[in-house]
Amino acid sequence: MSLLKNERAIIMSMWDKMASQAEAIGTETLERLFSSYPQTKTYFPHFDLHHGSQQLRAHGSKILAAVGDAVKNIDNLASAMTKLSELHAYILRVDPVNFKLLSHCLLVTLAARFPAEFTPEVHEAWDKFLSILSSVLTEKYR
Amino acid sequence: MVHLTDAEKALVSGLWGKVNADAVGAEALGRLMVVYPWTQRFFEHFGDLSSASAVMSNAQVKAHGKKVIHSFADGLKHLDNLKGTFSSLSELHCDKLHVDPENFRLLGNMIIIVLSHDLGKDFTPSAQAAFQKVVAGVANALAHKYH
Numbered sequence: 001m002s003l004l005k006n007e008r009a010i011i012m013s014m015w016d017k018m019a020s021q022a023e024a025i026g027t028e029t030l031e032r033l034f035s036s037y038p039q040t041k042t043y044f045p046h047f048d049l050h051h052g053s054q055q056l057r058a059h060g061s062k063i064l065a066a067v068g069d070a071v072k073n074i075d076n077l078a079s080a081m082t083k084l085s086e087l088h089a090y091i092l093r094v095d096p097v098n099f100k101l102l103s104h105c106l107l108v109t110l111a112a113r114f115p116a117e118f119t120p121e122v123h124e125a126w127d128k129f130l131s132i133l134s135s136v137l138t139e140k141y142r
Numbered sequence: 143m144v145h146l147t148d149a150e151k152a153l154v155s156g157l158w159g160k161v162n163a164d165a166v167g168a169e170a171l172g173r174l175m176v177v178y179p180w181t182q183r184f185f186e187h188f189g190d191l192s193s194a195s196a197v198m199s200n201a202q203v204k205a206h207g208k209k210v211i212h213s214f215a216d217g218l219k220h221l222d223n224l225k226g227t228f229s230s231l232s233e234l235h236c237d238k239l240h241v242d243p244e245n246f247r248l249l250g251n252m253i254i255i256v257l258s259h260d261l262g263k264d265f266t267p268s269a270q271a272a273f274q275k276v277v278a279g280v281a282n283a284l285a286h287k288y289h
Contacts, residue, residue: 028267035267036274104251108270111259118259120176120194127177 001132003125008074010125015071017117018110022068025109026060032105040098067106070133077136089140096141099134106130144221144279150272151221157269158218161260167211168204169259170252172197178248184241214253217280224283232287243285250277 003011018025033040034049047055066084073080088094107127111118146154175182176194185191188202197203213231220227235241254273258265 031267032270035271104254105270108255108258108265111255112262112265115259115262120173120198123173123255124177124194 001128001135003074003129003132007125007128010122011074011129012071014110014114014117014122014126015068017114018064019068021113022064023057023061025106025113026062026064027057028060028109028113029063029102029106030056030060032108033102036105037098037101040101043092043094043098063102067133070129074129077133078139081133081136085137085140088137093141096134096138099130099138103127103130103134144224144275146221146272146275150268150275153269153272154218154276157257157261157264157273158215160264161257163211163215164208166253166256166260167209167214168207169198169256170249171207171210172200172203173256174245174249174252175203177252181245181248184239184245210249211253214280217283218276221276221279224279225286228280228283229287232284235284236288243281243288246281246284247278250281253277 031051034044041049047053047059049056066081070077070081078085107123107130110126111123175185175191175197182191185203185206188200188206190196190200191203213228217224217227235243254270254277257273258270261269
């Protein structure tokens, strides 16, 4: 699966709208993840997961910043994301199933915050992009 | 069996009352076919599905989305007995329609995204969590009679 030209354009244009709300989007995504899929909290026993916690906001920011990096390097994801890929494979070892859950929660957040922009075409492009990004991040698992 | 708290049941029925179910059904089925084009395999007789706009404006997609969401809405009234409620539909989807149950999960998540799109801020993380339980329960009920 690789992105088509028009999908790349859609992804970058949507990111431009997301960038200024990156922390809020990232935080909301995580809150949705932990509410809908409580088992994902097992990766964060050391975190204060209450609504509005500083750790939640910082981590949400971090995740969205990484998504932003991926968008900026959309033509060479595998090499641009090498460090993160290694981090997830050797240190974090988050079970691959969780990437789908996080991606879904990000899409739900985008749908809620950008009703006009989140058309079926944008939805498709971002679902595909997040799926490809997830593959890159789990590439070195074994 | 889905286990919703009273608060979750209230969230679900309250929010469901705010949306146009027919529109949710049409939009969810349309988005399913746009985001996951391989799901079109069940709908080759629907005519033009060649682009996102073709899918979303297709009359048969809208009609079928309406049909599907009416069954879903029926499920919302019988959360304590989803398996019973969807028993014959489950047999139909296995024996006659030959639909992989994975598609029920995909459609369930599309319904969630459309609800989020329609409700915005009102579709809080807690609301989503309640609806995720519902769509998972419906998907499992529809898969229950497979053999």
